[in-house]
Amino acid sequence: MEFNESRNIFLQIADWLCDQILQEKFAPGERVPSVRELAEDMEVNRNTVMRTYSILQDQEILDNKRGIGFFVAEKAPQKIHHRQKAAFIEHELPLLIHRVKVLGLSALDLKPLLNILDENNHKIEHDEKRHTGK
Numbered sequence: 001m002e003f004n005e006s007r008n009i010f011l012q013i014a015d016w017l018c019d020q021i022l023q024e025k026f027a028p029g030e031r032v033p034s035v036r037e038l039a040e041d042m043e044v045n046r047n048t049v050m051r052t053y054s055i056l057q058d059q060e061i062l063d064n065k066r067g068i069g070f071f072v073a074e075k076a077p078q079k080i081h082h083r084q085k086a087a088f089i090e091h092e093l094p095l096l097i098h099r100v101k102v103l104g105l106s107a108l109d110l111k112p113l114l115n116i117l118d119e120n121n122h123k124i125e126h127d128e129k130r131h132t133g134k
Helices: 009-022 035-042 046-058 076-103 111-132
Strands: 062-065 069-072
Touching (some): 009 046, 046 069
Antiparallel strands (some): 062 069
16 A cells, blocks of 8 residues: 555555445454554554554444454444545535536546446435335
């Protein structure tokens, strides 16, 4: 992983781990790499990873089972999704909208984005039908 100098490394690792959880690479109840393993993989100090895990434990994303390791909390995907969606809508979307206006981009220019939004709409509709039985 390449780190961005403008943000603390432990926060970047936390973002990476949250993305892994959202992508279902780590499922609720599943053990995440040990502090030592992740520090070696990321080529960072163990204290950096410990700080990451501590923050994610405080946010109820990870559970620490003493002597066994850290595990993905049961509601972690929902918490991460809710938090990241709110942050995106509040901070990143206004910048994106501004750039689209300033650059005069068209639907054709944004076709890849529109395709993803359409796929997401179909997935949401499918999930709602599955949950309601309709």
